[in-house]
Amino acid sequence: SAVISQKPSRDICQRGTSLTIQCQVDSQVTMMFWYRQQPGQSLTLIATANQGSEATYESGFVIDKFPISRPNLTFSTLTVSNMSPEDSSIYLCSVAEGYGYTFGSGTRLTVV
């Protein structure tokens, strides 16, 4: 299965700033996904990122707040913009492989 390198693994950020999270995959994949896991909660899909097209956002998530880039088949970034304490979560990228999915190790974000 694919191996995903996600960076940074954690960060503490000031409110009002932005953080860009990177995901690098060791093989070419068509579909990448970004999830948010709020403290003590399950995973919620933020958006689906396909190479060469705009990301598709789920209800409650907008491009201005969570811009996504997908410049090629092995890389994607998610930016959390104008952060507030409510954005404190774990953010995970994921790729689809056959019937399964592989997840990155996550970025633990704390906004102070």
Add this chain to the structure above:
Amino acid sequence: GDSVTQMEGPVTLSEEAFLTINCTYTATGYPSLFWYVQYPGEGLQLLLKATKADDKGSNKGFEATYRKETTSFHLEKGSVQVSDSAVYFCARRSGAGSYQLTFGKGTKLSVIP
């Protein structure tokens, strides 16, 4: 819409006890079903999966059977270890044409010596 319902946690068991974590799913379409595990401080790892009715997924002593008649995918292990302490997530993927995973709320398992 698609949904997954998991038993509420936390669950605390003694080492070598039998584990069951219940999971039911909405029956629309022909979903694939998954169990993911999240160890403390780590990301999600696929534990097992089943792609059609009556399939049994198994890994590391854990098992789950895709039961279409009861729309269930309960996770079981005959003898848990302290190292099994983690949060377990049941998830479904809708049928052909959809890649979206829908997760349950997760069940935290603590195994005590």
